[in-house]
Amino acid sequence: MSEKENKMEKIVSLCKRRGLIFQGSEIYGGMGGTYTYGPLGVELKNNIKQLWWKKFVQDRINIVGIDGPILLHPKLWEASGHAEGFGDAMVDCKECKKRFRADHLVEDETGEDLEGKNEEMTKIIKEKEIKCPNCGKVNWTDVKDFNMMFKTQMNGVEGDIFLRPETAGAIFIEFKNVLDSTQQKIPFGIAQIGKAFRNEIVASNFIFRLREFEQMEIEYLIRPQDNWEPIFDDWLSQQEDFAMELGAKKEDLRRLEHPREKLSHYSKKTIDIEYNFPFGFKELFGLAHRGDFDLTQHTEFGNEKLEYFDQESGERFIPHILEPTFGVERSLLVALVSAYTEEQVGDPNPEDGQRDTRIVLKFPKKLAPVKIAFLPLSKKEELTNPTKELFNQMQEKFVCQYDDTQSIGKRYRRQDEIGTPYCVTFDFDSLEDKSVTVRDRDTMEQERVKIEELENYLTEKLSE
Numbered sequence: 001m002s003e004k005e006n007k008m009e010k011i012v013s014l015c016k017r018r019g020l021i022f023q024g025s026e027i028y029g030g031m032g033g034t035y036t037y038g039p040l041g042v043e044l045k046n047n048i049k050q051l052w053w054k055k056f057v058q059d060r061i062n063i064v065g066i067d068g069p070i071l072l073h074p075k076l077w078e079a080s081g082h083a084e085g086f087g088d089a090m091v092d093c094k095e096c097k098k099r100f101r102a103d104h105l106v107e108d109e110t111g112e113d114l115e116g117k118n119e120e121m122t123k124i125i126k127e128k129e130i131k132c133p134n135c136g137k138v139n140w141t142d143v144k145d146f147n148m149m150f151k152t153q154m155n156g157v158e159g160d161i162f163l164r165p166e167t168a169g170a171i172f173i174e175f176k177n178v179l180d181s182t183q184q185k186i187p188f189g190i191a192q193i194g195k196a197f198r199n200e201i202v203a204s205n206f207i208f209r210l211r212e213f214e215q216m217e218i219e220y221l222i223r224p225q226d227n228w229e230p231i232f233d234d235w236l237s238q239q240e241d242f243a244m245e246l247g248a249k250k251e252d253l254r255r256l257e258h259p260r261e262k263l264s265h266y267s268k269k270t271i272d273i274e275y276n277f278p279f280g281f282k283e284l285f286g287l288a289h290r291g292d293f294d295l296t297q298h299t300e301f302g303n304e305k306l307e308y309f310d311q312e313s314g315e316r317f318i319p320h321i322l323e324p325t326f327g328v329e330r331s332l333l334v335a336l337v338s339a340y341t342e343e344q345v346g347d348p349n350p351e352d353g354q355r356d357t358r359i360v361l362k363f364p365k366k367l368a369p370v371k372i373a374f375l376p377l378s379k380k381e382e383l384t385n386p387t388k389e390l391f392n393q394m395q396e397k398f399v400c401q402y403d404d405t406q407s408i409g410k411r412y413r414r415q416d417e418i419g420t421p422y423c424v425t426f427d428f429d430s431l432e433d434k435s436v437t438v439r440d441r442d443t444m445e446q447e448r449v450k451i452e453e454l455e456n457y458l459t460e461k462l463s464e
Contacts, residue, residue: 004278007340008205008278008337011336011337011340012206018040018417019039019418020040020044020418021035021037021207022036023036024036032211033200033210040418041369044335044363044367047366047367047368051367052216053191056216062184062189063191063218064190066178066190070194071154071163072173074161075301076173077160077162079300079302080169082165086149087146088145088148089101089102090145090146091121091141091142091143092140093139095132095135095137095139096134096135096137098135099146100132101201102121105130106121109124109128113262118143125143126140146199146201148199148201150162164196166196168219168294170194171217172294173298175221179308186223187222187223188221190218190221195212195213195214197212198211207329207330208329208333213328213329214327216327216331217326218324219294219322220322221319221320222319222321223317224318228322232269235324236273236287239287239324242285242331243273243331245364246335246364248338252276252338254281255272256272256281256283257270265293266290266294267289268291270288271286271287272284272286272287277333277334285325288322288323289320290320290322291320295307339363341359343360344358345444360419361418362419362441368421370399370400371400371420371422372399372400372458373400373401373420374424375387375426377427377428378428379404382428383427383430386426386430393455397455397459416441420441421440421442422438422461422462424454425437434451435449435451436451436454438457
């Protein structure tokens with residue numbers, strides 16, 4: 001096993017052990033591509049969404065938000081093209097009955113990207129006798145397309161109902177309502193964070209590829225005649241900046257432009273921002289110039305003209321759209337991978353010369369699920385009671401934990417593993433000098449702080 005693969009296994013194990021992420025339906029043997037976010041995982045996830053919302057919505061005067069429904073009118077998916085053309089090429093192993101992405105099997109074997117060429121992929125898989133990754137046998141079906149939308153039913157509605165495979169559709173069809181109710185002027189954007197569902201052939205790499213996931217998307221509307229390329233480049237830079245706010249290093253990011261022949265039919269330009277995950281460089285965020293395709297299609301299929309009227313010039317036009325897209329789960333995975341650190345600490349063991357290994361999640365402070373842990377040095381009431389009082393007082397302002405189990409050293413290690421930036425220890429001297437010891441997660445340095453100054457001290461430290 002490579003060092004990177006080993007790191008990924010350690011992260012998955014840590015996530016379960018410390019209440020970040022659990023396998024979905026584990027007591028029934030698990031369910032592929034589904035996960036539960038535990039007590040700390042949901043805090044981390046919410047922190048990422050709040051960071052994104054503040055950066056891209058609340059701190060801007062020309063971007064507003066909506067929260068659209070998961071169930072949308074069947075005509076929407078006809079207009080968007082999803083009803084007929086939203087799928088992947090699949091191939092089934094006749095021996096173990098597992099299903100795989102055909103283009104991935106071919107690319108892994110030959111290095112060629114043959115997406116959309118089903119007959120050619122069938123030929124290559126059989127001629128090269130590509131083995132099933134699951135059972136090792138060579139007995140495949142022909143390659144065929146597989147629609148990735150989940151179908152459901154709704155009383156009183158005719159036509160196929162789908163769980164939305166992306167959040168963008170709800171934004172496009174609410175364009176006019178948003179415009180009429182907010183008086184926004186172009187350029188402006190509409191943002192949304194929400195669930196999407198894709199019946200992926202293979203869900204893989206922990207939370208990287210899922211069947212149920214969350215997107216953070218913006219549809220940014222511009223004039224058709226605008227010089228869009230500088231705006232496009234600015235959005236790319238902003239996406240990279242957000243990745244670094246999650247903890248990513250600049251050298252672990254790269255841009256991959258889709259070649260013209262691989263562009264979606266509506267796209268003028270699409271660039272993926274990729275991150276160097278333990279399993280290689282993979283898409284983290286995407287940015288596409290969608291032109292006027294979406295608003296034009298929904299105007300044609302719907303009952304409303306989705307156009308913009310410029311009161312100053314008297315001009316009417318259908319805006320063009322730039323779409324920066326962010327995945328919540330992939331953002332969270334970047335935060336975990338970037339934060340995971342192993343350090344050798346303490347004096348060497350006299351028997352084998354080895355030092356202890358400290359595992360620590362060095363999250364950016366604003367992302368840390370728990371900001372401060374309060375640890376009494378002893379379980380005696382004269383220490384636990386004032387520590388709990390201090391904890392209760394600070395909990396009104398910070399997300400805190402109280403922990404009095406096991407030795408102080410083990411408690412420090414436990415807080416390191418969940419990424420808590422500061423531990424506050426109340427000891428017997430605290431009864432006399434009215435001070436506590438504050439330990440820094442990253443440096444392990446300790447500082448004595450007056451209790452009356454503690455809130456201001458922690459507020460300042462957590463804002464750094």
